[in-house]
Amino acid sequence: MRTAIGVDLGGSHVTAGIIDEDGTIRAQHELDLTDLSFPAVIEALVAVIGKAQGDAGKSAAIGIGSPGNVEPHTGIVRYSPNLGWENAPLGPTLSERLGVPVLIANDARCATLGEYTFGTGAGTQDFVLLTLGTGIGAGIVAGGELLLGNRYGAGEIGHHQIRPTDGFVCGCGKIGCFEAQASGTGLIRHAFLLAPSFPRSKLLDVGRDNLGSKKIRKAAQAGDLHAIAAWKNYASDLALGIANVIAFVNPQRIALGGGVSSAGEFMLDAVRARVEELTTMVPRSTTEIVIATLGNDAGQVGAATMAFRRALTTRL
DSSP states (O other), rough: OOOOEEEEESSSSSEEEEETTTEEEEEEEEESOOOOOOHHHHHHHHHHHHHHHHOTTTEEEEEEEEEEEEETTTTEEEEEETTEEEEEOOOHHHHHHHSSSSEEEEEHHHHHHHHHHSSSSTSSSSSEEEEESSSSSEEEEEETTEEETTOOOOOOGGGGOOOOOSSOOTTTBBBBBBHHSSSSHHHHHHHHHGGOOOOOOOOSSSSSGGOOOHHHHHHHTTOOOOHHHHHHHHHHHHHHHHHHHHHHOOOOEEOOOOOOOOHHHHHHHHHHHHHHHHHOOTTOOOOOOEEOOOOGGGHHHHHHHHHHHTSTTTTO
16 A cells, blocks of 8 residues: 655644555654744754655655645745745755655645545535634535635635624734634634623633633533633634535535534534524535544645645646
8 A cells, every 4th residue: 555644734833644545644753843934844844754754765755735825736835924934935845855746735725635535525525624723724625626726725714704894803914704703713712802791700810822712612511601602602603604605615514623623512513503594595404514533634634645646636
């Protein structure tokens, strides 16, 4: 069985998985990132991929998912606000350093390819993955093909506005983006926004930097009124964005991944009914909403799948 190296490049660490053609992860190597400058990240990638090559062999195909707008055919990261890069030649630089071809694509699209091929998207023709973490990453499969768009920007679902007049300011500069309202960061913002209505609440006794979305969710499950109110507002915004996705692309299945999706059925119970209410022009109950199964491994698996195929999509 063939083996490839799938790399997930994030803002705080990079992980390289040694992955078989059936999607099985044989081993993983991880390295923290403390410097996001292009030269420093190149050195980190060379180091962690080198460790993976020691397990998989120097000839193994290599695929990398990177944040930002990425040109798969050139390997250039045109713009990545998370990394602070513009027109960074990630693919060509790594290919030269490693001595083998390296394929590069957007990290969320890689994750979508992984989840579609080996996770909850398997067996569908029309599928959407939403990764709910610090932000919202996404990818769209239509007619069995991953959508890339005219300039490789298809799937930026996190930046459609759902509350343009009264929402939170998004990292992209707009107001009320889906990402600003319904990411893990959005849940924390909802909790702080509601704090004046719960003066006796102990939920926010920790500093903002130490408050995670998981703590709010667990407090809501335990019956904390402040956390319940924040969770309801968050789930309402998440449902609104999901209903819009259904109207945009009419998928058979939408999978929720990322850290916030660890809420599992607690999340699905809060979202599904509201999505049904908001769905109009598409027949209701025809889009499944499920929890993604590959978790944080989806990006590596998708990047390796891209490496096996020598392309992110057959239409590239």
